[in-house]
Amino acid sequence: xxxxxxxxxxxxxxxxxxxxxxxxxxxxxxxxxIMEGGEMLAVVLLVDRFDHLNxxxxxxxxxxxxxxSVTFYITECFGxxxxxxxxxxxxxxxxxxxxxxxxxxxxxxxxxxxxxxxxTCIAVGTVSxxxxxxxxxxDWTAANILLLAESIxxxxxxxxxxxxxxxxLCIHSVKSVEIANALTYGGRSACQYPxxxxxxxxxxxxxxxxxxxxxMHVPASRILGKPIFGWPAWAAxxxxxxxxxxxxxxxxxxxxxxxxxxSTGS
Amino acid sequence: MSFIHxxxxxxxxxxxxxxxxxxxxxxxxxxxxxxxxxxxIEKGELIGxxxxxxAGKSTTVKIxxxxxxxxSGEAEVGGKVPWKNRKExxxxxxxVFGQRMxxxxxxxxxxxxxxxKDIYRIPEATYQKRLSELAEAxxxxxxxxxxxxxxxxxxxxxxxxCGSLLHQPEMLFLDEPTIGLDAVSKLxxxxxxxxxxxxxxTTILLTTHDMEDIAALCPRxxxxxxxxxxxxxxxxxxxxxxxxxxxxxxxYGGDESRPDLPxxxxxxxxxxxxxxxxxxxxxxxxxxxxxxxxxxxxxEMTVQPQNIDHLIADMYREMGL
Numbered sequence: 001x002x003x004x005x006x007x008x009x010x011x012x013x014x015x016x017x018x019x020x021x022x023x024x025x026x027x028x029x030x031x032x033x034i035m036e037g038g039e040m041l042a043v044v045l046l047v048d049r050f051d052h053l054n055x056x057x058x059x060x061x062x063x064x065x066x067x068x069s070v071t072f073y074i075t076e077c078f079g080x081x082x083x084x085x086x087x088x089x090x091x092x093x094x095x096x097x098x099x100x101x102x103x104x105x106x107x108x109x110x111x112x113x114x115x116x117x118x119x120t121c122i123a124v125g126t127v128s129x130x131x132x133x134x135x136x137x138x139d140w141t142a143a144n145i146l147l148l149a150e151s152i153x154x155x156x157x158x159x160x161x162x163x164x165x166x167x168x169l170c171i172h173s174v175k176s177v178e179i180a181n182a183l184t185y186g187g188r189s190a191c192q193y194p195x196x197x198x199x200x201x202x203x204x205x206x207x208x209x210x211x212x213x214x215x216m217h218v219p220a221s222r223i224l225g226k227p228i229f230g231w232p233a234w235a236a237x238x239x240x241x242x243x244x245x246x247x248x249x250x251x252x253x254x255x256x257x258x259x260x261x262x263s264t265g266s
Numbered sequence: 267m268s269f270i271h272x273x274x275x276x277x278x279x280x281x282x283x284x285x286x287x288x289x290x291x292x293x294x295x296x297x298x299x300x301x302x303x304x305x306x307i308e309k310g311e312l313i314g315x316x317x318x319x320x321a322g323k324s325t326t327v328k329i330x331x332x333x334x335x336x337x338s339g340e341a342e343v344g345g346k347v348p349w350k351n352r353k354e355x356x357x358x359x360x361x362v363f364g365q366r367m368x369x370x371x372x373x374x375x376x377x378x379x380x381x382x383k384d385i386y387r388i389p390e391a392t393y394q395k396r397l398s399e400l401a402e403a404x405x406x407x408x409x410x411x412x413x414x415x416x417x418x419x420x421x422x423x424x425x426x427x428c429g430s431l432l433h434q435p436e437m438l439f440l441d442e443p444t445i446g447l448d449a450v451s452k453l454x455x456x457x458x459x460x461x462x463x464x465x466x467x468t469t470i471l472l473t474t475h476d477m478e479d480i481a482a483l484c485p486r487x488x489x490x491x492x493x494x495x496x497x498x499x500x501x502x503x504x505x506x507x508x509x510x511x512x513x514x515x516x517x518y519g520g521d522e523s524r525p526d527l528p529x530x531x532x533x534x535x536x537x538x539x540x541x542x543x544x545x546x547x548x549x550x551x552x553x554x555x556x557x558x559x560x561x562x563x564x565x566e567m568t569v570q571p572q573n574i575d576h577l578i579a580d581m582y583r584e585m586g587l
Binding site: 002005006009010013014016017018020093094096097099100101102103104108259261 | 328331332333334335352353354356357359361363366367368370372373377380381384385386387413
């Protein structure tokens with residue numbers, strides 16, 4: 001509980017410091033709106049031209065896009081410590097300053113940054129999610145709401161876990177490794193569309209290695225009433241947990257990698 | 267047993283060499299940062315740790331503060347092994363890196379301190395008492411609401427020191443704390459360290475290149491070079507061995523005066539006077555004075571000891587560093 005309190009207090013202080021520059025904050029938040037609005041426009045154009053993708057209607061596509069957008073930017077907002085400057089902390093040896101404090105490394109990293117500018121991206125995602133669920137006439141039963149919440153929650157940990165890969169590689173090579181971005185940003189760009197629109201190799205990648213399909217698409221398709229992969233109802237409840245599993249594995253690998261940490265500079 | 271107990275500590279790093287033309291893989295080179303270093307430190311000691319760049323000072327500090335794990339050897343600080351149970355261990359130590367800031371950059375330092383209070387789980391009353399004590403000793407009172415980024419280097423270092431001592435550690439490691447500081451800030455920092463060491467019996471180990479730091483603060487000094495401990499003892503004893511010459515600057519009343527000195531003495535004409543470098547061991551000062559007076563009426567004269575940095579440079583040279 002003490003850890004949660006520390007996180008919330010850190011967030012409060014970081015927010016305060018960001019609001020010290022209100023104009024810059026406002027402009028950057030607007031820039032984010034334009035960026036994510038542009039992403040959504042791609043979906044709008046796609047839907048306008050083709051009106052459906054495989055069995056997915058326009059509303060379904062908005063729903064998938066919205067789900068990814070909301071999840072990814074909630075992660076970027078609250079997990080900024082890990083998704084943002086963690087690899088560079090390893091590279092520059094700034095990690096040393098965390099190692100001399102009596103708290104877990106990942107806790108401290110999570111407490112070190114917040115990115116409230118992403119609020120506009122989350123808003124765009126929310127609009128898309130609502131629009132999609134209206135167009136696809138989603139029945140908002142308690143179960144569906146809960147499933148959506150589970151999907152977003154597990155997606156948060158999945159994305160954090162994927163960003164951890166870069167940090168782990170950094171510890172071993174003390175160098176930025178772009179390959180990890182293929183899974184994080186690449187995963188976001190690809191999986192804002194339903195995964196069965198892609199060839200088999202991509203489907204495997206985003207199901208087995210970076211399980212966006214399990215965490216988001218399986219429950220989403222259940223909510224939309226068109227079960228993906230033809231799996232039974234309970235599978236939609238189990239499969240998002242793979243996000244947790246990935247995060248847990250990455251945390252273990254991270255702890256292992258820390259034994260090889262060499263630090264840099266004097 | 268001593269408070270700090272280090273035995274046969276070894277650490278090597280693998281550095282990748284530049285790739286040779288045509289070679290596919292880069293060759294690895296082994297750098298032995300620490301080769302069998304041993305020492306004991308008692309509770310409440312204030313110790314200087316010196317050596318040229320790359321001698322292994324920072325590596326030692328990083329191992330003793332639990333950041334790095336040594337390849338072999340033992341170390342215990344206050345009965346605990348630094349690289350085991352990290353979270354438990356670091357509760358009892360403080361570390362200041364002269365070249366690496368630890369407080370939050372954009373927020374008032376008071377906010378940083380209150381987060382540190384949560385991180386170290388310091389009880390509110392203890393925290394308030396300690397903070398006001400440190401703020402007074404470090405003269406931080408007016409700065410508490412200032413963000414770190416708006417501070418001068420000297421102010422920042424004082425703020426960092428306060429942050430690393432809030433939880434009242436028994437042991438404080440300082441890695442080049444006076445680097446880049448102006449004279450006033452340096453003096454204030456030294457006074458503070460003496461105060462903290464005296465008031466709370468905090469054991470302090472500091473690495474530095476500033477010999478004045480050592481002379482002012484540390485009764486005991488350890489010299490490290492190429493990963494080995496080369497000297498461990500008082501600064502005076504260390505210097506006595508190298509501190510052999512004195513410099514005399516002298517001006518005579520009459521222009522024609524020129525002292526006649528033995529060959530062991532070096533004499534240079536400088537402006538309208540002379541600079542004379544002699545070794546009191548070979549030519550006692552009384553005899554030199556006699557010779558100088560015979561040459562004519564002395565108008566003014568100064569005798570200076572050798573610059574401490576030159577002594578250290580001589581020492582490093584002699585030790586083959």
